[in-house]
Amino acid sequence: MRRCEEVRELIPWYVEGNLATEEGADVATHIGECAACLRDVAAALRVRASVHAAFSALPLVSEELWERVSRQALGRRLAQLDVGSFIVGLRLGAWLTRRGSPVRADLRLFGREVHLINRRKGGGSS
Amino acid sequence: MLTQNQRETGEADDRTDRALVARTANGDESAFRLLYERLAERVFRYAFSLLHNRHLAEEVAQETMVVVWRQAGKFEGRSKVSTWVFGIARFRALDLLRKEQRGARVPEPTLAEPDPAPAIHDRERALGAIKTLPEEQREVVFLTFYEGLSYSEISGMLGIPEGTVKSRMYYARRALAEALT
Numbered sequence: 146m147r148r149c150e151e152v153r154e155l156i157p158w159y160v161e162g163n164l165a166t167e168e169g170a171d172v173a174t175h176i177g178e179c180a181a182c183l184r185d186v187a188a189a190l191r192v193r194a195s196v197h198a199a200f201s202a203l204p205l206v207s208e209e210l211w212e213r214v215s216r217q218a219l220g221r222r223l224a225q226l227d228v229g230s231f232i233v234g235l236r237l238g239a240w241l242t243r244r245g246s247p248v249r250a251d252l253r254l255f256g257r258e259v260h261l262i263n264r265r266k267g268g269g270s271s
Numbered sequence: 272m273l274t275q276n277q278r279e280t281g282e283a284d285d286r287t288d289r290a291l292v293a294r295t296a297n298g299d300e301s302a303f304r305l306l307y308e309r310l311a312e313r314v315f316r317y318a319f320s321l322l323h324n325r326h327l328a329e330e331v332a333q334e335t336m337v338v339v340w341r342q343a344g345k346f347e348g349r350s351k352v353s354t355w356v357f358g359i360a361r362f363r364a365l366d367l368l369r370k371e372q373r374g375a376r377v378p379e380p381t382l383a384e385p386d387p388a389p390a391i392h393d394r395e396r397a398l399g400a401i402k403t404l405p406e407e408q409r410e411v412v413f414l415t416f417y418e419g420l421s422y423s424e425i426s427g428m429l430g431i432p433e434g435t436v437k438s439r440m441y442y443a444r445r446a447l448a449e450a451l452t
Contacts, residue, residue, distance in 0.1 A: 154437040155422075157444060163421040192447045196416040199397035204325055206315045206332055211307060213333050218340035219300060 149175075152182050156189045229253065281419065284309075288352035296344035303343075307336055310353065313418070314360045320413040321364045323402055331367065335360040354420065354428050361410075361428070368406075400450035408443035411436055 152175045158164050159172045176182045226237045234253040288309065294302030311332050318331035338359050346355055401409055410429070414420045422440075426433040 154441050157415050157440050158422055161415060161419055163415075163419060188448050189444060192444055192451065193416045195393070195397040195447070195451050196401065196412055198394050199401055200316055200320065200413065200417045202394040202398070203316050203319050206312055206329060210311060210315075210329055210333060211304075214307060214311070214336045214340075215304075217333065218303070218337045 149179060149182055152176065152179075153185055156182070156185055157193070160186060160189045160193055285351045285353070289348060292339075292343050292346050292352055295340060296346070303340055306339065310339075310356050311336055313353065314356060316417070317357055317413060318360055318364045320401070320409055320417075321361070321406060322368065327364075327367050327371075331360050331363045334363050338363075350427060351424070353418070354424055357414070357418070358428050397447075397451060400447050403450065404443050404446060408439045408446075411439045412443045412447070415440060 152172055155164060155168065155172050159169060159176075162169075164172060176186055228235050232253075232255055236251045236253065288306065291302045291306040291309070295306055314335050315328050315332040318328035318335075319325065322328050322331070335356060339356060342359075346352070350358075401412065404412065411425060414425050414428070415422075420428070422433050422436045425436045429436070
């Protein structure tokens with residue numbers, strides 16, 4: 146049977162259900178027979194609940210964050226041509242980013258976009 | 272404790288993330304937007320747990336997601352997507368921390384004013400207790416109890432031995448239990 150010190154180090158991941166099957170079974174066996182470690186499980190659960198509540202209460206990211214990310218990552222649209230309908234269509238676009246001027250082409254099928262061309266910096270395409 | 276269903280949900284979430292990263296690597300903006308929706312908030316909270324500053328945590332979340340867009344094609348799939356993304360965020364956050372410590376940046380006041388409502392008071396108290404932990408312990412607490420990472424995943428992500436992860440957690444838990452009693 147594992148020693149108490151060894152078990153107590155594993156208890157945080159035991160209460161998270163994040164131990165390998167055999168290791169979890171070892172800990173469960175030990176705490177079934179050790180009142181002190183069982184109390185430690187209860188204490189770990191209380192700490193876990195407090196930590197979870199504290200981090201869950203943190204402020205949310207601002208709504209503008211996506212705008213900033215998309216401007217930096219995807220760039221500013223220079224031109225876009227859209228033909229066809231919602232069911233079947235083709236979109237061609239050119240963007241300006243800090244890393245060049247990518248060109249993209251997407252085929253639209255039943256509302257879902259399928260990538261045809263994506264030329265990024267250095268002429269790489271997919 | 273985590274149930275089999277929760278574990279399966281976590282695995283399914285990672286499969287979804289991997290599919291989105293693969294599409295993002297091909298320049299699929301809608302996939303990148305979905306990835307952002309799934310990860311940006313978590314990255315922000317992780318960065319906040321390290322920096323305790325909303326403005327800087329948003330900066331980290333922004334830079335991390337831009338790196339995800341640019342580096343999606345280099346993701347090798349050896350870890351969970353979230354572990355990879357947190358690794359990027361950690362690097363950015365620690366870089367900002369170093370700049371802040373050198374006085375290159377001025378931190379801003381961050382935590383919300385205490386509210387008299389008991390539940391909010393408890394959360395503020397818990398946040399206050401977490402804030403007193405050394406940064407390396409705070410991080411392990413966040414990754415274990417909020418993100419649900421295993422000690423081996425944390426060890427891989429932080430580049431430290433598993434024993435160090437366990438001992439950081441042990442001391443953090445002892446300090447938190449005392450502060451929250």
